[in-house]
Amino acid sequence: MAIPCPPFIGSEKLSIESGAMSPSSPSPLILTQDELKKIAAYKAVEFVQSGMVLGLGTGSTAKHAVDRIADLLHQGKLKNIVGIPTSTKTHKQAVSLGIPLSDLNSHPVVDLAIDGADEVDSNLNLVKGRGGSLLREKMIESACKKFIVIVDESKLVAHVGASGAMPVEVVPFCWKFTQDRLQNLFDYAGCVAKLRTDNGGEKIFVTDNGNYIVDLFFKKDIGDLKVASDAILRLAGVVEHGMFLDMATTVIVAEVEGSLLNCGSEFYQERRFRGFRITSYVNCDLQLFSI
Numbered sequence: 001m002a003i004p005c006p007p008f009i010g011s012e013k014l015s016i017e018s019g020a021m022s023p024s025s026p027s028p029l030i031l032t033q034d035e036l037k038k039i040a041a042y043k044a045v046e047f048v049q050s051g052m053v054l055g056l057g058t059g060s061t062a063k064h065a066v067d068r069i070a071d072l073l074h075q076g077k078l079k080n081i082v083g084i085p086t087s088t089k090t091h092k093q094a095v096s097l098g099i100p101l102s103d104l105n106s107h108p109v110v111d112l113a114i115d116g117a118d119e120v121d122s123n124l125n126l127v128k129g130r131g132g133s134l135l136r137e138k139m140i141e142s143a144c145k146k147f148i149v150i151v152d153e154s155k156l157v158a159h160v161g162a163s164g165a166m167p168v169e170v171v172p173f174c175w176k177f178t179q180d181r182l183q184n185l186f187d188y189a190g191c192v193a194k195l196r197t198d199n200g201g202e203k204i205f206v207t208d209n210g211n212y213i214v215d216l217f218f219k220k221d222i223g224d225l226k227v228a229s230d231a232i233l234r235l236a237g238v239v240e241h242g243m244f245l246d247m248a249t250t251v252i253v254a255e256v257e258g259s260l261l262n263c264g265s266e267f268y269q270e271r272r273f274r275g276f277r278i279t280s281y282v283n284c285d286l287q288l289f290s291i
């Protein structure tokens with residue numbers, strides 16, 4: 001049940017670690033985008049249980065979740081966790097934090113994966129891979145029983161491709177040929193296909209799997225996502241694309257605007273937001289605001 005409260009504006013920063021901001025605190029708050037990401041990540045980690053095989057996501061939001069899992073392991077609150085990293089970057093982070101790791105060969109069934117996303121549409125379809133790790137993410141997240149997506153509200157879109165690139169991983173061999181075919185495929189949506197580069201355009205971006213990424217930019221909605229997915233995957237030279245369709249089981253959205261929900265306990269809410277049906281988990285210890 002929501003407690004009416006005035007909108008929060010001001011400059012005081014959230015302290016998630018200490019839980020210092022009590023619900024009754026008179027101090028106004030401002031949440032940075034990174035704080036929102038951290039809130040979503042910490043909330044997702046509450047679903048982790050000892051003994052689980054965990055898919056460890058990639059990106060600035062997922063990084064918070066990996067940090068949190070390591071904290072709980074070191075505090076003895078989680079035991080016997082096995083992590084399966086979705087990128088070499090996350091692998092390095094997990095190793096540095098002492099999280100025991102494995103892979104899909106040894107653990108083909110993953111209990112829970114927690115990862116960020118670049119876009120979430122109203123059917124909880126995702127765009128992922130702007131960080132470059134879409135192939136391993138898709139392999140691991142396809143193998144999990146539960147896939148929790150953690151985002152701040154900026155990731156909610158009206159349709160896939162609305163906020164930027166939809167990445168496609170391609171083999172380096174004749175990448176230009178594949179890029180042209182991808183662009184032609186979505187001619188009807190005003191598609192522009194661009195090879196991803198690094199270092200201000202100096203170097204071609206190479207994925208963890210030794211492949212390239214072609215980013216597709218659409219001027220219009222591409223329509224039926226399943227049809228689009230099948231068409232992309234039929235092109236020889238394509239390895240995988242960044243549309244994650246019907247994969248997310250939960251999306252946790254950390255938001256700035258809205259009313260303060262009742263405090264001291266956890267709330268599970270299903271609601272509509274800009275046409276989205278979203279499941280939020282709200283815990284006032286973390287000062288998470290929701291509409």
Ligand SMILES: O=C(CO)[C@H](O)[C@H](O)COP(=O)(O)O
Binds near residue numbers: 134
């Ligand atoms: O798909 C990804 C990496 O390939 C990331 O999950 C996605 O790019 C979101 O990143 P961030 O949490 O930094 O916004």
